[in-house]
Amino acid sequence: MRYFKHIANALCMAALGVMALTGCEGADQYGIDSPDWIKNKIDSINNAKQPHEEVLEGMQEDVYTIGKTDFSSGWWSAFSKYYVIGENQKWNAQFNLNINPSAPNTYKNFAMIITNDADRGAADYKEYGAIRFDNQPSGNSEWGDYIDRSKVESNLTFNTDTDDGVQKLGGKVTLTVDRSRKDSFVVKMTNGTVTKTYTQPKALANLNTDASDTNIRCFLVPDGSYIDFLSTNIVPIGGLTSAQDKQPVSMTLNNVPEEVALGTSLDDAMANVSAEVTYEEGVKKTIPASELYFSAINDMNVPGEKTLTVIYNKTFKGESSAKPIVAYATFKVVQQIASIKITKQPTRNTYYFYKSAATESMGDRTMAFDPTGMEVTATYSNGETGILDNSKLKFSAIAASAGKKAVTISTANGKEAKLMVTVKESTSSAAAFTPNLVGLEDNTTKWWTAFSNDVKVPAGETRSFSFTNYTDGVKNWYNFVTILRNAAKGEYGWVRADNYGRGNGYDACQHDGTAGADWAGWLAAMNGAKVTVYVTNCNNGTADVQAIMKGTDGKTYTQYYLGLNTVDPADLYVAFTADHCHLVAGTSGAKRHVHRR
DSSP, X not given: OHHHHHHHHHHHHHHHHHHHHHOXXXXXXXXXXXXXXXXXXXXXXHHHHSOOOOOOTTOEEEEEEESOTTSOOOTTSOOOOOEEEOTTOEEEEEEEEEEOTTOOSTTOSEEEEEEOSSOTTOTTOOEEEEEESSOOTTTTSEEOTXXXXXXXXXXXXXXXXTOSOGGXXXXXXEEEEEOOSTTOEEEEEEOSSOEEEEEESSOOOOOOSSTTOOOEEEEEEESSEEEEEXXXXXXXXTOOOOSSOOOEEEEEEEOOOSEEETTOOHHHHTTTOEEEEEEGGGOEEEEEGGGSEEEEESOTTSOEEEEEEEEEEEOTTSSEEEEEEEEEEEEEEEOOEEEEEEEEOOSOOEEEEOOOTTTTTOSSOEEOOOOTTOEEEXXXXXXXXXXXXXXXXXXXXXXXXXXXXXXXXXXXXXXXXXXXXXXEEOOEEEEOOSSSEESOTTSOOOTTSOBOOOEEOOTTOEEEEEEEEEEOSSSTTOSOEEEEEOTTOOEEEEEETTSOXXXXXXXXXXXXXXXXXXXXXXXXXXXXXXXXXXXXXXXXXXXXXXXXXEOTTXXXXXXXXXXXXXXXXXXXXXXXXXXXXEEEESSSOOSOOOOOO
16 A cells, blocks of 8 residues: 555656646646656556456357247257367357346356267267356356366355346356466356356366367356357357348247137237247247247137148348248147046055155145046036046145145136045165175265166155265265166166256155255265165155265254156166265164275
8 A cells, every 4th residue: 555655646746747847728738748658647547447358369250049048948958069179279258148037046047068079978978077157165066077166266156056146147258268278277257247267277187089189178058048159269060150140941839739728819829839940050049929920720719620820030130031931830729618527536546755854844745646547527618528638737736744635636727626635654664775885995986887786666665775875075976876767777867965866757856955054064974974765655656765864973964855756656666876985785884984085
């Protein structure tokens, strides 16, 4: 501060001297006749006050959209082009990140995936990892075997994935992936408000099968958002997409209803329809119903199958196109439903739940209704009857408590019927997986390489598995994983110890755990933790997984996944796998193993 005062005093004295020398009324004291060093100093101060966007060299237009513009693209459903980055290269990209105004979670933004030089799904495809724009040290905002989360810095940090502030991540983002130095690997994401960096003090290992290929690839994946890509300094695989206006080439229709009630206008019936339009150069955009022209053949006032014609005549920039494009679909106009009646009971009407320390405090726990085998007959306004497809009906949730429960079945126009199901509390029986050691004892087991045998869980029953979990303690997910599958190894889903999973049945489940209050403490306590996992076949097409983890710190941690669906109650098996950890079956466990770092 004292140096600043000396400089300020010197500037003031010099300015007074200039004023004394000019002395003439109306003289331009700060114009072109001012001493150059004063003028330059003033210009420097003024420039410093102005916000400056980073100037990137060699940028080329690459204008296209990643993800649906109605924010409906889920994780791993939309991808950017591949951008290949060689050794000693730096990739710069700019794009507009569009965040859903109603986004409920901090992870609803985008992630950059860093891979070897291979296509997704190829036999030799390998990932270094992923870096998401949000920063949540207690969550999964970065992952991968080659990503060191301790090297991440951000000026915006979220404690949980439901914190406010995801909107701050939107806007024009500049992304840099820097391989220009042999002693480091740097990633920077910034929109001018939020800046996140990953600085790794060593170069990336070469994961390519061909050791002479030292390239990596990067691509972007939105989640509940969409990206308007703008420019890049590296030409992607498939080439650049220009910013020039583009003519529409084709379109596909989304959300066309299968049935429309008689008397509904065409505009009302198609209000939720959208079209994914493909333009020249392969650019795509989602167009709402308000910008589409609809026509139906035959008359909407007569029941029966109709041909829907949809016309769109705009260019990518919204000008009138040289030639309109047309898409077709079919739907049925049906009589209004006057009432419904259950004419055949469901195959299963007795459900089971299990209560452990992980769920005993839940006061609002519910179960899903299973309509398998049920037949519901509708009576229409003209007196005709017909069996309804169960997928067109809605079902009320069922309280997970013992007793008789009423289920309300309803149609889209509010007609209802009720039936009763019985809910019982399941009893647990101990089971043991074999072999009794899953994973290497030095905790070097790679993901999806070591498995226990499959143990069947009959309908209505609960199996409990007790084991000791040992981990290298490097990542939250380097612990036991529970797999639900059928006898043919078809997976319903897999779930981890740290409140995350995947699979066909995972999205439907309710999940939570207590470890997130102190991830670091929990992770350390999991090396030698005594674990009991309960797996319940609920007999309603779902399964529950509950885990009680007694850490080496003396604390008890819990985790649950309730209602994983797509389960065949007659064909449910459970197995365990290890990821940089190992599991010892039984309640005693071996000696505590030392962390491998």
